[in-house]
Amino acid sequence: MRLMVMFDLPTLTAQDRKNYRQFMKKLNKDGFIMMQESIYTCVLVDSASAKLLANKVEMYAPSKGLIQALTITEKQFEAMRYITGKKKDTPDNRFERLVIV
Numbered sequence: 001m002r003l004m005v006m007f008d009l010p011t012l013t014a015q016d017r018k019n020y021r022q023f024m025k026k027l028n029k030d031g032f033i034m035m036q037e038s039i040y041t042c043v044l045v046d047s048a049s050a051k052l053l054a055n056k057v058e059m060y061a062p063s064k065g066l067i068q069a070l071t072i073t074e075k076q077f078e079a080m081r082y083i084t085g086k087k088k089d090t091p092d093n094r095f096e097r098l099v100i101v
Contacts, residue, residue, distance in 0.1 A: 001043075001044045001046055001047055001049070001050050001071060002041050002043060002044065002077050003041065003042045003044055003050045003053050004035075004039065004040070004041045004071075004072060005032065005039070005040045005042075005057060005068070006038060006039050006068045006070070007023070008065055009065035009067070010064050016062075016064065019062040019064070020062070022060075022062075023060070023061065030042065030053065030056065030057070031043075035088075041077075050071045054071070
């Protein structure tokens with residue numbers, strides 16, 4: 001499974017920029033990787049863990065702006081069509097990097 005978080009946050013005031021930076025740091029800490037600017041994905045084991053992580057993101061999300069979360073399967077993610085640009089095939093963007101202890 002993948003949890004995709006897409007956001008558009010304001011950066012007009014100093015407090016807005018601080019909220020934006022803190023939100024991105026927390027996403028990175030939770031294992032999200034940047035697909036493109038303002039779109040982050042995280043590889044997860046199942047839909048239950050995706051739901052828990054989405055709830056956690058909701059808890060630390062800034063109140064201003066627009067933040068959306070979408071859960072998709074690996075099969076759906078792999079079927080993504082690239083119109084321009086190339087797929088990043090780094091180890092951190094593959095399901096194989098997920099280690100279950």
